[in-house]
Amino acid sequence: MRKFTYLVPKTLNEAISMHTSYDGRTRYIAGGTDVLVKLKEGKIGPDYLVSLKHIICQDQPFLNTETGELYIGAFMTHRSIERSSLVEHQYPILHDAVKNIGSVQIRNVATIGGNLVNAVPSADGAIPLIALDGKARIYGPKGDRLIDLARFFLGPGQCEIQGAEILTEIIIPRLEPRTGSAYIKHGRREAMELPMLGVGILLSLDPDMATCAKARICLGVAAPTPFRALAAEAYLRGKSVTEDSLTEAGKIAAGESRVRDSIRGVAWYRREMVGVLVKRMGLLALERARNMELNM
Amino acid sequence: MSRDITFTFNGNLLTLTVEDHWTLLHLIREELGYTGTKEGCGSGECGACTVIVDGAAVNSCLYLAAEINGRSLVTIEGLAAADGTLHPIQRAFVDHGGIQCGFCSPGMIMSAKALLDENSHAAEPEILEAIAGNLCRCTGYVQIIESIKAVSGGEPEGPRVVAWRGDDPHPRS
Numbered sequence: 001m002r003k004f005t006y007l008v009p010k011t012l013n014e015a016i017s018m019h020t021s022y023d024g025r026t027r028y029i030a031g032g033t034d035v036l037v038k039l040k041e042g043k044i045g046p047d048y049l050v051s052l053k054h055i056i057c058q059d060q061p062f063l064n065t066e067t068g069e070l071y072i073g074a075f076m077t078h079r080s081i082e083r084s085s086l087v088e089h090q091y092p093i094l095h096d097a098v099k100n101i102g103s104v105q106i107r108n109v110a111t112i113g114g115n116l117v118n119a120v121p122s123a124d125g126a127i128p129l130i131a132l133d134g135k136a137r138i139y140g141p142k143g144d145r146l147i148d149l150a151r152f153f154l155g156p157g158q159c160e161i162q163g164a165e166i167l168t169e170i171i172i173p174r175l176e177p178r179t180g181s182a183y184i185k186h187g188r189r190e191a192m193e194l195p196m197l198g199v200g201i202l203l204s205l206d207p208d209m210a211t212c213a214k215a216r217i218c219l220g221v222a223a224p225t226p227f228r229a230l231a232a233e234a235y236l237r238g239k240s241v242t243e244d245s246l247t248e249a250g251k252i253a254a255g256e257s258r259v260r261d262s263i264r265g266v267a268w269y270r271r272e273m274v275g276v277l278v279k280r281m282g283l284l285a286l287e288r289a290r291n292m293e294l295n296m
Numbered sequence: 297m298s299r300d301i302t303f304t305f306n307g308n309l310l311t312l313t314v315e316d317h318w319t320l321l322h323l324i325r326e327e328l329g330y331t332g333t334k335e336g337c338g339s340g341e342c343g344a345c346t347v348i349v350d351g352a353a354v355n356s357c358l359y360l361a362a363e364i365n366g367r368s369l370v371t372i373e374g375l376a377a378a379d380g381t382l383h384p385i386q387r388a389f390v391d392h393g394g395i396q397c398g399f400c401s402p403g404m405i406m407s408a409k410a411l412l413d414e415n416s417h418a419a420e421p422e423i424l425e426a427i428a429g430n431l432c433r434c435t436g437y438v439q440i441i442e443s444i445k446a447v448s449g450g451e452p453e454g455p456r457v458v459a460w461r462g463d464d465p466h467p468r469s
């Protein structure tokens with residue numbers, strides 16, 4: 001591997017000043033599952049790697065019971081999110097996604113922040129967090145800012161993070177009552193594959209447990225960036241959630257997607273599968289919302 | 297740049313000087329001379345380089361040597377007893393034909409060990425999950441899964457028949 005100097009700051013400010021003082025010749029590294037692959041391939045050649053691994057921060061998703069907000073530290077590994085029973089039971093859409101990223105070996109080191117900042121159209125972590133209406137907290141030389149994750153991705157490999165800025169955490173607002181959610185990574189193999197398509201859906205129901213009060217549908221690899229199928233969401237609102245209405249929502253979402261041919265799959269198939277999977281995940285989200293209500 | 301690091305290597309405390317750009321795999325094979333850990337793809341896909349760091353299986357090809365400072369590292373050489381008696385997982389791989397060409401075996405066994413250390417009663421779905429990041433091109437995985445099951449307390453004792461039920465789209469065992 002090409003030579004570099006490894007810097008190990010203990011605080012965010014230290015990391016930012018290291019990054020700033022070697023501007024243009026520096027990369028942050030968290031789990032390194034992306035940075036080190038690119039370094040080995042010669043796609044990047046930083047003189048300095050600034051580690052984010054030793055910055056003191058939370059190591060568990062944290063629920064503020066007063067505000068209902070869930071805080072997920074950006075330096076948390078996929079494995080630690082997967083292992084959180086809070087996430088598994090209340091945010092199953094996120095559990096679905098992180099438990100299928102790479103392998104155990106990858107999940108033990110790769111971070112959710114690295115997944116988001118990488119900003120590839122196939123980032124599994126992004127879809128559920130957008131469907132959950134998450135916000136990204138970004139800390140930089142000019143201080144702190146919050147941005148909706150739905151606006152975080154600018155293009156393939158491009159996101160809101162600029163220069164020395166660091167993504168520090170994701171904040172998920174309080175879940176509406178009677179909410180269920182689900183994510184599926186669609187591919188040809190069961191494991192160790194980037195998604196050909198990622199489909200996440202979140203449904204909040206009326207007290208009748210049948211009518212859709214709110215829907216959020218987020219799609220990955222269906223456009224240059226993860227995006228919400230807003231027309232399909234609007235269609236579902238106020239309707240009874242059934243196989244029929246979900247089939248129609250799936251068709252609308254398929255029409256909204258800007259799929260293309262790639263090595264992992266062809267466009268027409270991807271478009272078809274958006275329809276199929278929106279319905280399937282919608283039914284699963286419905287079932288989960290109902291089960292959750294039963295267990296309350 | 298280089299730096300001094302201290303870590304536990306297969307139970308022994310080591311202090312040595314590493315270069316910042318070394319991977320853990322490079323440190324293990326080229327500097328320490330322990331060649332049980334294999335380099336396959338070099339990019340985290342194949343799992344041949346799997347080692348255990350602080351109890352967790354990781355790909356040593358995507359892990360910086362500098363990051364091992366203060367941690368505990370176990371490689372395949374750390375499993376057998378001092379007198380050469382194989383670890384039960386190693387024994388099971390030999391007994392059940394889980395080893396053929398042998399290239400994936402160290403990584404496979406380290407993934408199995410990390411799993412069983414955490415969950416000694418792992419059942420098949422957990423075993424499949426634990427070795428999903430380890431490629432084998434010889435066995436078709438069946439014997440490997442059998443080997444791990446033979447050690448995990450999660451399965452009944454005794455010989456097992458591997459059969460393909462025609463109605464099962466994902467025949468396993």
Ligand SMILES: Cc1cc2nc3c(=O)[nH]c(=O)nc-3n(C[C@H](O)[C@H](O)[C@H](O)COP(=O)(O)OP(=O)(O)OC[C@H]3O[C@@H](n4cnc5c(N)ncnc54)[C@H](O)[C@@H]3O)c2cc1C
Nearest residue numbers: 028030031032033034035101102111113114115124167340
């Ligand atoms: C074998 C293999 C399988 C994979 N499978 C999947 C998969 O199934 N699904 C999937 O989505 N991805 C997958 N990936 C991609 C990758 O592992 C993930 O995107 C991972 O989450 C990246 O996190 P990291 O901590 O390793 O990132 P790093 O490599 O450390 O960093 C990635 C990028 O983000 C920057 N960065 C990291 N953290 C921050 C931060 N907090 N603030 C600012 N910048 C930051 C870095 O500078 C770098 O540019 C796979 C990778 C490999 C090697």
